[in-house]
Amino acid sequence: MLQLERRPVDSALMRWASPVLALVLTVITGFVLFLAMGRDPVEGLRFFFITPISDVIGLAELGLKMAPLLLCAAGLTVCYRARLWNIGAEGHFLMGALGASVVAVQFLEADGFWVLPLVLLAGVLAGVLWAAIAAGLKTHLHCNEILTTIMLNYIALNFLLYAVHGPLKDPYGFGFPQSVMFGDSSLLPALIPGTRLHIGLAFGLLAAVAVWVMFARSFVGFQLNVIGQDHRAADFAGFSARRLTWLAFLVGGATAGLAGASEVTGPIGQLVPQVSPGYGYTAIIVVFLGRMHALGIIAASALLALTFLGGEMLQIAMNMPKAVTGLFQGLLLFYLLTCDALIHYRIRFRHRARESKVMTPSTAAGEA
Amino acid sequence: MEMLTNILAATVVAGTPLLLVALGELICERSGILNLGQEGMMLMGAVAGFIAALSSGSLLVGLIAAIATGVAMSLFFGFMAITLAANQYAAGLALTIFGTGLSAFVGSGFVGNSIEGFTRVAIPVLSDIPVIGRVLFDQDPLVYVSFIACAGVAFFISRTRGGLILRAVGEDPDAANANGLKVQAVRYMAVAFGGGMAGLAGAYLSLAYTPMWTENMTAGRGWIALALVVFATWRPGRLLLGAYLFGAASILHLVLQGLGWNSPTELLAMLPYVVTILMLVLLSWDPARTRLNTPLSLGQPYRPSH
Secondary structure, three states, rough: OEEEEEEEOOHHHHHHHHHHHHHHHHHHHHHHHHOOOOHHHHHHHHHHHHHOOOHHHHHHHHHHHHHHHHHHHHHHHHHHHHOOOEEEHHHHHHHHHHHHHHHHHHHHOOOOOOHHHHHHHHHHHHHHHHHHHHHHHHOOOOOHHHHHHHHHHHHHHHHHHHHHHHHOOOOOOOOOOOOOOOOHHHOOOEEOOOOOOOOOHHHHHHHHHHHHHHHHHHHHHHHHHHHHHHHHHHHOOOOOHHHHHHHHHHHHHHHHHHHHHHHHHHHHHOOOOOOOHHHHHHHHHHHHOOOOHHHHHHHHHHHHHHHHHHHHHHHHHHOOOOOOOHHHHHHHHHHHHHHHHHHHHHEEEEHHHHHHHOOOOOOOOHHH | OHHHHHHHHHHHHHHHHHHHHHHHHHHEEEEEEOOOOHHHHHHHHHHHHHHHHHOOOHHHHHHHHHHHHHHHHHHHHHHHHHHOOOOOOHHHHHHHHHHHHHHHHHOOOOOOEEEEOOEEEEEEHHHHHHHHHHHHHEEHHHHHHHHHHHHHHHHHHHHOOHHHHHHHHHHHHHHHHHHOHHHHHHHHHHHHHHHHHHHHHHOOOOOOHHOOOOOOOOOOOOHHHHHHHHHHHHHHHHHHHHHHHHHHHHHHHHHHHHHHOOHHHHHHOEEEHHHHHHHHHHHHHHHHHHHHHOOOOOOOOOOOOO
C-alpha cells in the first residue's frame, strides 16, 4: 500500500527533477491521447515538439514566442516569490500593447531614434498603471489580489476591444477591428536579419538576468523572499509589506507592459484584438515550471513557447484543433504540481499484513 | 411595468449560473478548501453538457454529463489539494488552465451547432402573481433548481449535523480531527459538491442561457463567483442577493441599449467586472471584519498527523 511520508528536509533533487518528470508524464499522456484519437502518436509528437524548431526560421519563431513569456514570467517571479498571487500579467500585457499603440499611431510619419523608446515607455507605463490599481487595492483596501487582477484582465481586454473598434480603428481597414500599421520608426529592430525575431527576446533575457541579480545579490530581493516565506518574520524585521507589495506589482506591470509593447511593435506592427494568445496566463506556468529561478524560467519559457508552435503545427499538418496548446499547458501544470508533492514527501510501500499485527482495537475501529 | 418585469426576469436568468457555481464554492470554502478552478470546471461542464445533449437528444443526459464532468474535474483538484496537500492557489489555477484548454479541445468540433435548450415552464397559480409571478415562477426548470439548491445549502449549513461537521472542519481541522471527524473525507465531499455545481452552472450556460458551445463561453463567471462568496460573507442568503446583483450588472448594457443609450458595447461589457472590484472594495476595507467571517483554515493545506 502506497503512503506519503513527510521528508525531514525538502528534497533539493526533486525540486529540479519534478519539472522534468512532469514533462515526461505530459508526453506520455500525449502519446496515449494520440492513440485514443486514432492518430499516429510518434508522428504527432514529432510534429508538436521537433518539426516547429527544425530550421533557423523555426528557432527564430520560438524566440519570438519566448520573448513575451519570459518578460511576463520575470515580473511574476518577483510577485510569486513574495507570495503575491498576481494573475494579472495578461491585463498588464494588453494595456502595454494598447498604451504603446496609442503613442505609435501619433508618430506614423515621424522619423527619429526617439520614437521607439517613447512608444515602449508608453507601454511600460500603461502596464505599471494597470498593476498599480491592483497594488493599491491590495495595500490600502485589503482586496484579494487574485480576484482583482483577474477582473482587471477582463476590463483590460474590453478596453482593448473598445480601442480597436473605436478610437484606434483604421478608417481604411475594410472594417476590420484593428489599428493602422505603425510607422517604421516605431518598429523594433530585428535580432536575426531575415527572420521575424526582434530584440524583444533580448529584453526578456535581460529581465531574467535582472531578476537573478535581484534575488541573489540585493537586499530588496532578500526582503521579498523573507516576506514570501514567513510573513511574521518579515514583520519582526521591520520590512514594509506595503512597500514590497507595491514594488513587486510595479515590476510585474512594467515587464508585462513591455512585453505587450514589444508584441505590437515587433511581429505584429499594429494593434489587433488577438494580440495575446494568453501569454499572461501561460507565463504563470512558466514561473512554476522554472522554479522561480532565472535559468529555470528561461528554459521553461522556451518549452511553453514551443507548445504554441506545436499547436499551430498540429493544426496545419494533422488537422487537429489548435486548442491542443492549452490542453498541453494545463496537463503540464497539473503534473508539475502533483510531482511537486515529492519535494516534501516520499512514497513508502507498506505491507498491510505487518500493519494489522500492531493494530490496537481503537485504531482498528478508526479504520473501519 | 412590462419592461421592468422583463428586466427583472432577465436578471434572474443572468444570475442563475452565478448562483449555482457560487453555492458549490461556498460549501467548498466552508470546509477550508479554496478552489480557484471554478472557471475551468464550468467550462468543462458546459462543453460536456452540450456534447452529451446534442448527441443523445436529451437535455437531462446533458445535465448529468455536465455534473459528472464537474465532479471528476474537482476530484483531480482534490487529489492535489487534499491528498498531496499542494498549494491550493496553484492547484486551482492549474484546474482552470487545464479546463480551459481541454474544453476548447473537446469542443472544437461542436462550435456552430445549436440545440433546443431548456424552455420556460410556468408554475401554475404562482406564476399568475403580478410581476413576481413572471420573474420568479415563469422560468426554465434550472432556475427552480437553483432556488431549491440555495434553500438546501442554507438549511444544510445552519440546521443539520452534516453542516456542523463541515463548519468544524473548515474552522479548525486539527480539533475536528481530534474529535474523530474525517477531515480529508469531508473536504473531498465538499470539493466534489463544488465541482458538481460548477458543472451544472456550466450546463446552464450551454443548455439554457445560450444553447450552444463557444470557447471560453463562461467569460469569467467562475471568477466572479469566487468574489460573490466573499461578498456573501460565506452565507447562502446573501449569495442569492449578490448573484442577482451581478446578474443585473451583466445585463445592464442590454438594458441601456434597449433604452436607446448609445455607448460602446465594449465599455458597458466591463461593468460586471468593475462591479466585482467595487464590491470587493466595499467588503474588504475592514480586514478585521473579513477575518471574522472567513473560515479559519481557508486555503491552508492540512494533513492529519495520523
